[in-house]
Amino acid sequence: xxxxxxxxxxxxxxxxxxxxxxxxxxxxxxxxxxxxxxxxxxxxxxxxxxxxxxxxxxxxxxxxxxxxxxxxxxxxxxxxxxxxxxxxxxxxxxxxxxxxxxxxxxxxxxxxxxxxxxxxxxxxxxxxxxxxxxxxxxxxxxxxxxxxxxxxxxxxxxxxxxxxxxxxxxxxxxxxxxxxxxxxxxxxxxxxxxxxxxxxxxxxxxxxxxxxxxxxxxxxxxxxxxxxxxxxxxxxxxxxxxxxxxxxxxxxxxxxxxxxxxxxxxxxxxxxxxxxxxxxxxxxxxxxxxxxxxxxxxxxxxxxxxxxxxxxxxxxxxxxxxxxxxxxxxxxxxxxxxxxxxxxxxxxxxxxxxxxxxxxxxxxxxxxxxxxxxxxxxxxxxxxxxxxxxxxxxxxxxxxxxxxxxxxxxxxxxxxxxxxxxxxxxxxxxxxxxxxxxxxxxxxxxxxxxxxxxxxxxxxxxxxxxx
Amino acid sequence: xxxxxxxxxxxxxxxxxxxxxxxxxxxxxxxxxxxxxxxxxxxxxxxxxxxxxxxxxxxxxxxxxxxxxxxxxxxxxxxxxxxxxxxxxxxxxxxxxxxxxxxxxxxxxxxxxxxxxxxxxxxxxxxxxxxxxxxxxxxxxxxxxxxxxxxxxxxxxxxxxxxxxxxxxxxxxxxxxxxxxxxxxxxxxxxxxxxxxxxxxxxxxxxxxxxxxxxxxxxxxxxxxxxxxxxxxxxxxxxxxxxxxxxxxxxxxxxxxxxxxxxxxxxxxxxxxxxxxxxxxxxxxxxxxxxxxxxxxxxxxxxxxxxxxxxx
Numbered sequence: 182x183x184x185x186x187x188x189x190x191x192x193x194x195x196x197x198x199x200x201x202x203x204x205x206x207x208x209x210x211x212x213x214x215x216x217x218x219x220x221x222x223x224x225x226x227x228x229x230x231x232x233x234x235x236x237x238x239x240x241x242x243x244x245x246x247x248x249x250x251x252x253x254x255x256x257x258x259x260x261x262x263x264x265x266x267x268x269x270x271x272x273x274x275x276x277x278x279x280x281x282x283x284x285x286x287x288x289x290x291x292x293x294x295x296x297x298x299x300x301x302x303x304x305x306x307x308x309x310x311x312x313x314x315x316x317x318x319x320x321x322x323x324x325x326x327x328x329x330x331x332x333x334x335x336x337x338x339x340x341x342x343x344x345x346x347x348x349x350x351x352x353x354x355x356x357x358x359x360x361x362x363x364x365x366x367x368x369x370x371x372x373x374x375x376x377x378x379x380x381x382x383x384x385x386x387x388x389x390x391x392x393x394x395x396x397x398x399x400x401x402x403x404x405x406x407x408x409x410x411x412x413x414x415x416x417x418x419x420x421x422x423x424x425x426x427x428x429x430x431x432x433x434x435x436x437x438x439x440x441x442x443x444x445x446x447x448x449x450x451x452x453x454x455x456x457x458x459x460x461x462x463x464x465x466x467x468x469x470x471x472x473x474x475x476x477x478x479x480x481x482x483x484x485x486x487x488x489x490x491x492x493x494x495x496x497x498x499x500x501x502x503x504x505x506x507x508x509x510x511x512x513x514x515x516x517x518x519x520x521x522x523x524x525x526x527x528x529x530x531x532x533x534x535x536x537x538x539x540x541x542x543x544x545x546x547x548x549x550x551x552x553x554x555x556x557x558x559x560x561x562x563x564x565x566x567x568x569x570x571x572x573x574x575x576x577x578x579x580x581x582x583x584x585x586x587x588x589x590x591x592x593x594x595x596x597x598x599x600x601x602x603x604x605x606x607x608x609x610x611x612x613x614x615x616x617x618x619x620x621x622x623x624x625x626x627x628x629x630x631x632x633x634x635x636x637x638x639x640x641x642x643x644x645x646x647x648x
Numbered sequence: 649x650x651x652x653x654x655x656x657x658x659x660x661x662x663x664x665x666x667x668x669x670x671x672x673x674x675x676x677x678x679x680x681x682x683x684x685x686x687x688x689x690x691x692x693x694x695x696x697x698x699x700x701x702x703x704x705x706x707x708x709x710x711x712x713x714x715x716x717x718x719x720x721x722x723x724x725x726x727x728x729x730x731x732x733x734x735x736x737x738x739x740x741x742x743x744x745x746x747x748x749x750x751x752x753x754x755x756x757x758x759x760x761x762x763x764x765x766x767x768x769x770x771x772x773x774x775x776x777x778x779x780x781x782x783x784x785x786x787x788x789x790x791x792x793x794x795x796x797x798x799x800x801x802x803x804x805x806x807x808x809x810x811x812x813x814x815x816x817x818x819x820x821x822x823x824x825x826x827x828x829x830x831x832x833x834x835x836x837x838x839x840x841x842x843x844x845x846x847x848x849x850x851x852x853x854x855x856x857x858x859x860x861x862x863x864x865x866x867x868x869x870x871x872x873x874x875x876x877x878x879x880x881x882x883x884x885x886x887x888x889x890x891x892x893x894x895x896x897x898x899x900x901x902x903x904x905x906x907x908x909x910x911x912x913x914x915x916x917x918x919x920x921x922x923x924x925x926x927x928x929x930x931x932x933x934x935x936x937x938x939x940x941x942x943x944x945x946x947x948x949x950x951x952x953x954x955x956x957x958x959x960x
Binding site: 418 | 661662695698699700701717720723725726727729730731732733734735736744745747748749750789792793
């Protein structure tokens with residue numbers, strides 16, 4: 182009887198403290214959600230993301246509109262009419278008589294540049310010059326090089342006098358597109374789509390980086406605010422400093438997840454809308470897949486909306502649709518939430534500790550650096566991981582907790598062995614418990630410390646104070 | 649019964665000793681002053697009682713039982729450096745702080761309404777704190793401290809930064825809280841408020857407790873045998889009447905009469921002095937001059953500095 186009474190009392194006590202953390206979480210969450218800046222970020226964010234996807238496509242469409250005519254001065258006489266034209270790139274082949282004269286006034290005659298092809302081209306491959314007043318872009322250069330190479334190769338082949346050479350060439354012409362098949366344990370095979378995995382990995386990793394930074398620094402600013410407002414001492418006379426810190430961290434995590442959700446929904450909406458108005462250009466762009474993926478989602482939810490590109494691009498869309506099916510979005514979103522929370526908790530507690538040791542924003546600089554370096558390193562490794570998800574570098578940085586949230590997120594769409602994910606996740610959890618505990622000790626002392634220049638030695642002392 | 653017993657409380661931060669074996673007993677229902685120069689360790693002691701800091705050694709008892717985190721809702725604390733969330737509305741903020749002290753939302757609302765009405769603050773409810781004047785903010789802070797009707801109230805330098813009118817309101821509130829049965833501990837430099845309010849004091853200097861006791865008892869302990877006589881008559885007569893055991897310090901005119909300050913030497917008593925004066929003068933008032941807490945404070949602190957210098 183007595184024992185059970187005591188037990189219920191202990192449970193009550195625990196419940197009460199949990200209650201207080203909940204009250205703090207509620208305040209931290211609600212005050213931020215109700216801020217104007219939250220509303221603005223929620224609306225602007227998706228536009229920025231959509232812009233990241235749409236702008237490159239849009240830029241290429243602007244650039245393409247100018248038609249450039251290039252005068253070709255071909256001393257070898259072997260390329261006349263052989264360079265294929267594009268909608269924006271035209272070639273005008275000059276009579277040899279005009280060559281010298283044109284050099285000085287090609288611009289007046291409406292030419293963008295002159296292409297000189299020397300008569301020794303067959304033996305000296307660098308005997309070609311493109312002269313212009315503005316820098317030619319890479320695709321133009323490649324286009325011309327390609328055309329000349331092909332034509333020269335063709336002519337060389339022809340010079341061997343092989344009978345029926347044209348027919349042979351036509352029959353050997355191939356256009357290979359590799360379908361990559363990923364074997365799964367248990368012998369199941371799945372068609373994989375590298376480009377899509379790259380995009381999903383990149384977006385996931387980058388979002389985690391962004392969120393850790395955005396909301397981690399919000400925790401820091403919140404701590405500094407309480408300290409400079411001098412309300413912190415009132416609050417820690419009601420709750421333990423550790424509870425206050427946890428409440429703030431969890432409350433802001435909620436803000437982050439809410440913002441993430443709003444962004445996802447709005448981004449899909451905006452990209453879907455933009456697709457309808459930009460559809461023709463998009464079908465040619467390398468970012469097509471990202472957009473198509475979003476279009477597919479929109480289509481799924483609203484099948485009655487038929488976009489014009491669906492008809493002529495049906496086959497391609499089917500491919501993309503297949504690709505999307507290979508990505509397990511449940512797993513991706515679950516993993517995203519786990520690694521976001523894990524990474525955020527790890528860094529947010531460090532940011533809270535930094536905030537507690539500072540009197541104002543400028544004081545934080547010296548401690549920010551060591552916390553930011555691993556995050557920036559993670560971004561560098563992320564870029565290499567996209568191209569090489571199985572490398573040693575990618576492996577280690579997806580296991581090390583300070584970089585794993587970003588790097589592992591990039592690897593997941595490519596498929597990662599279970600044990601690696603578990604190891605990385607377990608280490609992340611263990612580390613954030615460790616950093617939170619350590620940060621709690623710094624925080625406890627820091628929030629009541631004013632007007633003192635804090636050094637690393639000082640922080641170490643705080644960690645070692647008896648509780 | 650004592651509400652707080654501190655026994656040999658020690659606390660140091662690195663090499664700096666903030667409290668060295670400090671003990672004090674705060675009787676229930678009293679107003680207890682914590683005095684001492686800046687940096688003496690008052691705030692550290694207050695934070696330990698509020699469980700914001702833990703002592704390195706020593707113990708604190710709350711009503712005879714070891715102080716635990718459950719006692720937090722029975723204590724109200726107004727720190728020296730106090731503030732509020734600037735961007736939060738006054739009403740929401742009061743509810744938040746009350747809930748952290750363990751009140752339900754419903755109870756908190758009822759109590760806040762009562763206090764806001766009493767201080768005529770209801771129209772501030774939806775204002776942000778930053779829109780209030782400093783004096784108004786102090787009122788909000790005070791109310792959020794006492795709202796949950798704690799048995800023990802701790803104010804760290806409550807009179808600093810208050811204008812005279814608010815300081816007076818605060819004084820009256822403290823006395824009212826005492827009359828309702830609360831115990832109040834406050835630290836202060838303001839010796840006037842100590843004489844006016846405190847029943848007991850502890851004087852802390854250089855991390856150590858150097859004087860503790862009832863205010864009246866301490867003042868009479870430090871009395872120097874000085875008396876004030878208000879009389880009607882000739883000052884020359886007074887001078888002639890005094891013998892060698894009495895030293896006349898000063899005579900000040902007061903309306904139509906005079907006030908003489910006389911110091912007694914040795915064991916001579918009141919009656920002896922009165923016997924000398926009554927035949928010569930018309931005595932209007934006679935009282936013993938007790939030292940102000942200010943003098944006690946200064947003399948005790950200076951003595952302890954001297955002592956510690958001698959020891960070194």
